[in-house]
Amino acid sequence: MKKGLITVAALSALALVTGTASPVVAAEKTLKIELISKGETHQFWQAVKKGAEDQAAKMNATVHFQGPAAETMIDKQLEMLDAAIATKPDAIGYAALGTTESVSHLKAANAAGIPVYMFDTAASCTGGTAALGAKSDCALGVAYTNSLAAGSLAADWMAKSIGNKGKVLVVGHSQTNQTGIDRVAGFVNRIKSKYTGITLLTTQYAEGGDALKAQDIVSAALVANKDLKGVYGTNEGVAIGAGQAFKAAKMKNGAVKLIGFDSGKQQMANIKSGLQTGAITQNPVGIGAKTVEALVNYVRNKTVPKNIIDTGFYYYDKTTITKPEIAADLYE
Numbered sequence: 001m002k003k004g005l006i007t008v009a010a011l012s013a014l015a016l017v018t019g020t021a022s023p024v025v026a027a028e029k030t031l032k033i034e035l036i037s038k039g040e041t042h043q044f045w046q047a048v049k050k051g052a053e054d055q056a057a058k059m060n061a062t063v064h065f066q067g068p069a070a071e072t073m074i075d076k077q078l079e080m081l082d083a084a085i086a087t088k089p090d091a092i093g094y095a096a097l098g099t100t101e102s103v104s105h106l107k108a109a110n111a112a113g114i115p116v117y118m119f120d121t122a123a124s125c126t127g128g129t130a131a132l133g134a135k136s137d138c139a140l141g142v143a144y145t146n147s148l149a150a151g152s153l154a155a156d157w158m159a160k161s162i163g164n165k166g167k168v169l170v171v172g173h174s175q176t177n178q179t180g181i182d183r184v185a186g187f188v189n190r191i192k193s194k195y196t197g198i199t200l201l202t203t204q205y206a207e208g209g210d211a212l213k214a215q216d217i218v219s220a221a222l223v224a225n226k227d228l229k230g231v232y233g234t235n236e237g238v239a240i241g242a243g244q245a246f247k248a249a250k251m252k253n254g255a256v257k258l259i260g261f262d263s264g265k266q267q268m269a270n271i272k273s274g275l276q277t278g279a280i281t282q283n284p285v286g287i288g289a290k291t292v293e294a295l296v297n298y299v300r301n302k303t304v305p306k307n308i309i310d311t312g313f314y315y316y317d318k319t320t321i322t323k324p325e326i327a328a329d330l331y332e
Contacts, residue, residue: 030060033295034084035093035288036077037067038120038177042209042236043264044284047331048120051288052093059296067095071174071208074098078105085109091295092116094139096123097177103138110137115298117305118142119291121179132307140298143290143309145282147179150313151186151234154259154280155195157315158187158230161257161277165197166229169221171242173209173235183234183261201225206238214241215248222249222256230257236264239279243270265332271318278317283329286311 035052037045049065056063064084068076074097084092085108092114096102102123109116116139125131125138132141158168170187174180184203191198201221206214218231222245233239239260246256253274260267260279270276294305316326 028060028300030062031090031296031299032087033061033063033091033093033292034087034089035063035065035119035291036081036084036095037065038077038095038097039067039069039071039208040065041069042071042262043331044236044262044282047284048288051285052292053288054285055289055292056296059292061090061292061296063292064089068097071097071177074101074176078102081105082108085112085114088112089114090299093291093295094118094123095120097121099124099176099178099181106138110139115140115295117291117294117298118144119287120144121177124178134304140294141305141307141309143287143294143311144179145287145313146310147182148186150261150280150282151183151188152190153186153313153315154183154232154261155187155190157278158232158257158259159191159195159198161259162198162229164195167199167201167225167227168230168232169201169218169225169228170203170232171214171217171234171238172203172205173233173238174207175205180234187232187234201228206241209235209237211237211241211244214238215244216241218242218245219248222251228256230259233258233260236260236262236267239276240264240266240270243267243275246275263330263332268321268330268332271316271321274318278315280313280315281326281329282313283311284331285329 039045052063066080077097092109094116106116118139122142132139170184172180172184191200204217231242233242242258257277259277263281290309297303314326320326
């Protein structure tokens, strides 16, 4: 009887050992990602943030998203970048306000072993996009909108809306970051090369997308050019300011065509009412999501992302604003 009890005990012990013999797999580390944006005030950046946070939640990562109060504050943004590097995160996402100012800082991140993937706008790393990638000392790549192509599309729709002739004013939001530069260049070059009946006034700038500054610029242009046919604003703030100038001048909707960029509650309302002709929408949620996805996959699996992830864009107006493929990229 005692022998039987010993046998049962031995078998029970063996079963216990067998049941726990499999190696214990440690829980996957939650990655910490710092995202340094151009700003936080515009709804565009809030949409980028949402896309990043939602993607991070799917991939066991956390995102700390920040940006300066105004998109002219390059020095403040660089302070944020340096502070982020000092925290030694698992990865950094960066949207460049200036074209070259951040390069040495990005190289410092690389030297510290912190991978960087840029979003919205790339810094001008030596050699341009050829300098991006796993072997780069600057950044792995960039998730962005092809702003030259988007500006060209805005030009095509402006030309169509004014019958391919007349005066057009371009109001840009930045002369220092590549996105602002390209949105202007894409529009201007397209008009000059394809629409010879259109006269471009001297391009003016409401730096940082300041709506009040844009309103002043457009108001002055309306007084000086009674035959003005169109205004192109390169971001949400500029388009809103131009719309305010139209309202202040008590213009009839559509008397001067206005094409803007991005969306936002006010700009979308202006398009629906007919005050604004249309706008180019990006995919801000996708920009945030793709940036986080690229960084997490690289850190965890050493999967090298594409140098350039083009997240796409559309032109929309009051007739297409509710189309599913467009509505998905709009934000209020």
